[in-house]
Amino acid sequence: MTSEPDWLLISVSTAGAPDSLRVQVWRKLRSLGALYLQQSVCLLPAKPPVVRDVRRLADRVRHQGGTARVLSMAFTDPAEEQSVIAELDAARDAEYAEVLDRLPELRKELADERARGNATYAEVEESEADLERFRSWLAKIAARDYFGAPGGQAARDAVEQAAAELAVFEDAALRAEVKHP
Missing domain, CATH: 3.30.70.240 (Alpha-Beta Plaits)
Incomplete structure (x- = not known):
């Protein structure tokens, strides 16, 4: 036991x-x-x-x-307990995978807006709100990830990568605003 x-x-x-x-x-x-x-x-x-x-x-x-x-x-039975833990981890991994599936939309939007020369403060605010929703979603999953499901780190890394891309986008918006006040 x-x-x-x-x-x-x-x-x-x-x-x-x-x-x-x-x-x-x-x-x-x-x-x-x-x-x-x-x-x-x-x-x-x-x-x-x-x-x-x-x-x-x-x-x-x-x-x-x-x-x-x-x-x-x-x-x-320790094996039965491990089986239950594996089921819980699989459920969290499925949730983390959904985060990973949806994040490329945010990253693509940033790339598209930059390519169009539309790096503006309004776009930064919109993307910040999107990123915050991802962080909130990730935090909710992590709160019920009692055993450290393997997919958690990849999801956290992907959200942080999106945050880094948003920082670059924000910098471009700031430079564009300084050029054209």
């Missing part, structure tokens, strides 16, 4: 509760990176922030007429 990490087995039913609760539960568990074992039953590592969030969610479910069980558990 392994002692680290401990796990939470979560079972939630929103039957008899307001319809909106089902969506709230799904969103919260999804944001935490829950691994569903079957409908309404999922698994999460028992990290302190996760335990706190799951307890709050269970209380909300109960107060709104649903039922929730949160059980602490440990695996008796």
Whole structure:
């Protein structure tokens, strides 16, 4: 039996509760990176922030007429635990891959605007907002990446590369503005 990490087995039913609760539960568990074992039953590592969030969610479910069980558990088979960790890592890697799939759009936009001679402050602001959305998205994925999925570093590196390209673009915009005030 392994002692680290401990796990939470979560079972939630929103039957008899307001319809909106089902969506709230799904969103919260999804944001935490829950691994569903079957409908309404999922698994999460028992990290302190996760335990706190799951307890709050269970209380909300109960107060709104649903039922929730949160059980602490440990695996008796280390191979089974590693299999679950691999599934969680694969889910995070899929999310990191989506970041990597979408980043080229931002980088292409910067290159296209520069090629058109359209390096302006307005374009810098727009691209900064896009970059901030990528950073926020990446931070949300990283918050539920409990075991350091392999794809995380590539996604972080790609976002930082986009930030470097934006800095070059911003410099070009500043030079263009100084030439044509």
